[in-house]
Amino acid sequence: MSVTTVERASADEPPETEPSYLTAENTISSWLLTRDHKRIALLFFASITFFFFVGGMAATLMRLNLATPEGLLQPSVYNRMFTMHGIIMVWFFLIPSIPTTFGNFFIPLMIGARDLAFPRVNLGSWYVFNLSGLVVLYSLVMGGADTGWTFYTPLSTSFANGYVFAAAMAVFINGFSSIMTSLNFVVTIHRLRAPGMTWMRLPLFVWGIYSVSVVMLTATPVLTMDTFLLAVERFVGTGLFDPAHGGDVLLWQHMFWFYSHPAVYIMILPAMGVISEIIPCYARRPIFGYAGMVIALMAIAILSFFVWAHHMFVAGISIYSAVFFSLMTFFVAVPSAIKVFNWTVSLHKGSISFDAPMLYALGFVLLFTVGGVTGLMLATLPVDVDVHGTYFVIAHFHYIMVGATVSAYFAALHYWWPKITGRYYPEGWARFSAILTYVGFNFTFFPQFILGYLGMARRSYTYPADWQSWNLLSSAGASILAVAYALPLLYLGWSLIWGRKAGPNPWRATGLEWAIASPPPEHNFERTPTVTLEPYSYDPEHGSFVTQEGRSHAR
Amino acid sequence: MPDSALPRPEIQFATIAQQGDTAELGIWAFLINETIFFGALIFTYFLYRNFYPHEFAVAAKDTVLWCGTLNFLILITSSLTMVLSINAAAQGERKAMILWLVITCALGFAFLLVKGYEYYLDFLHKSVPIVAYEIKPGEGNAGILFWAFYWVATGLHAIHLMAGIGLVLYMLLWRIRRGLITPAYYAPLEVVGIYWSFVDVVWLFLFPCIYLVGRS
């Protein structure tokens, strides 16, 4: 291991031998037919940003409608809005969000590989994703589906008259994209690690993506089969899910949640990985309990398969299975608790700076805790009997999915922006929108806990007038939130042209991805790096750090 | 062809051996995924079978046993010929490899042919839900559920087999013709072989589950 102390930024700069991946070639076909994981990441970034705003528009309409008890929209329009909001946000934004963009971009860089194992499959995944996106847009433009994102039968098979078939097919096709991407990650992480990059030296983001890929790979086919049967049933009508023809109504729910419960962890595991990168970097100290963090990730991944029926406590499953699934739900929360405590204690004796990614990360920890403890309340059977199907559940999962995961997504976007584009974003604006997100978020979703316990049913376009003040507060918060989510688009776009140039390692971080130029050269590493150290070798006492390649840097 | 003519690995791999290894891990990971896909179907099938044991048993008697059995034998044989072809590839016996692969492909087509004829018989027997369906005595309302599963399961299997035939043809008409499969590097052929065997194994499960259970 070299013990030479190298000056920051100056001696660090690798020689400019290869053009960056952005400038290497710039025809349209060089982008659309690229096999470079970095370019594919950007393609995905464009697609999912688009869908985030489509889903966000639907949310805006919904909150607008709920600002008054009578509502502004036609009931049928409102019903289609929340269905499409759920479908688009879940499958077209949140599930692909972190894996397909930052995972795609950084997994090879972090493990010292020159690309993913199957670059063509990776590109194919983007095309399949867009195909499913077109189908869902078709469904949306034609009028949308009106079943809720859960497609409960027999409503979805025999009664709903929206474009349910198209929406289900969109989800079906989308699954192939998930499978292609996750397969790629699993194989890449198994086979393409650089010499010395042992499993216990992997950055936690890689572990996050690995665990999520395992879950995606094993859970998605069940949804694929489930939506396939739904489509057959809706198209042909043999009565598979229809009690009037001898079908089993609850079968759909079991199969759906068998996928969709693991899917909610699909949405949180990569976010946990991101936060585990950011907190040590800005606290300048090693993460507290690396091994515990890894075990917790894998434990969540595995246990997530045994809790699905906690969505069905009042659906008519037997008392004993309800009790069993409640117990398993408590178990799956234990590793999450470990993670929250470890992140918190990772600040102890750090040397903390509050840059925008760190602000998002701290917000993540707090909002995840609130979402998590309310999840525990839902896991407690009698409380769930009361608040199931009310806004309490809506608030619970928005706290985790929006408050936590979307925050982590924005944290990752800021943290890696200089690496991806080679430019700094304006720090002041970034901190401002991080704080604005936090404020707007709590205004939007905290009132929904209260509404939920008061008994406001979800998926309702109208409500009794005495609940208007809470709903108004929530709608007002949503407009703050919308501004906070639109702002980064503006200043990040601005920074592309006018932003200050960033060096290879602007945050003085330890991962391999920071050892190469920003933006990275087309083929990542000139020579394959050799890893000698675990990640996060920061020293808060002396302000120094050692990269994973073993190069130490003084203050 | 000389053994030393190793193809260059793709950019992300250090050696061609690593590339082959990775491809094989890839196909295994994919098959785990496929197993769960068919597993979910077979699971729901048995769930309904459990609800309606009598109706399903009666309906299952109307499946064409000889077609299913013949196809069972065809696929088993094709697995064997596939393995022989890979063996030949490993030994560098190019002629034998091509011959066995052609036979494998032909067996695949034979399966589809028999299956198509069976579908025709099912149609004559009015066992196609919606298109031509008639409730047979003893089936009750649940018989149609059996046929729905029958069509979904065998249909999906047939699609997988067609994909397999496509892959074999791709090997024959592209990779092998260009001399890309050599004793030093025949991993692509192995990948196709693994997939092919998987499709056979699916039939190995579907055949007893659909044709045999309840027939005594």
Place this chain on the structure above:
Amino acid sequence: MYRWIPFWPDTAAVNAIAVNNIYIAELALSSLITLTVAFMLLTFSIRYRRGSTASRANLVQKTWHFEVGWTTATLGLFLILFVYGASMYIWLYNPPPADEEIYVVGKRWMWKAEHPGGQREIDALHVPIDKTIRLVLASEDVIHSFFVPAFRIKHDVVPGALETIWFKANKTGTFRLACTQFCGLQHATMAGEVVVMSGPDYARWLGDQGVRESFAEQGSELFRAHGCSGCHSENSTVHAPLLDGVYGTFVHMQDGSVRFADEAYLRDCIVNPRSFTVAGYPPVMPDYAGQLGEDELLKVIAYIKSIGSKRETGR
């Protein structure tokens, strides 16, 4: 009782008090945990901000005893919550002997309730105070969910099955009744009210509904009209079981299994007789699926239940 807490929903049943207690306990624990996490984040952030003079020497190296410590602590807390919750749930979902039984049918987009005396109401449910009321829930089309926030009770109403649920109101007044499972266009307005009345008021209300045939009597007519009595009676030529007193007993099946004869079982017998056969009888009972509407089924079931009790009291 909970009036002093702001934004607290009405609490009008013994079930609701139990749920309130566990809810408050969890709320307190959750707030404590969240505040602890927030407090730790805040103090560390201030104390160890960049440039502060706090000592960073001697970072904790061995982390695992801490981790084992808080893992076991959370696991312990979770188990306590689980046991508390599960025992309460078993109590909540196991109906005690009822003083009165009311049948509720969900239909897009209304709730139809039928009292044993034959009184029917739509989007409303009148019940007496301090009595254990048992509801039998059925759906005519899709899944609905019967929810009375003030009683903290909820159950999905699933087509093709009968569900039961109970409550004991302890406060008179009018409370909201809602559907919480999305069931299509007007799901939001599939609501009504539950009116809790004192005993005498309730009796008066029942009387005011006009004299009607009782629920079970209507069922008895259907039982004859649909030919059930042709087989299920003493002087029938078909070898079929007598239905007197089956309700609430254990029935042996041909395949050796034993089923408890509750409402759901009786419903299964009528619409799905081919899926099982009572031991000792030929499987000849015709399938009545689609011939009897959901409320008719409930009436027939009520009749079968009533002949059970008649026989017991009669002998």
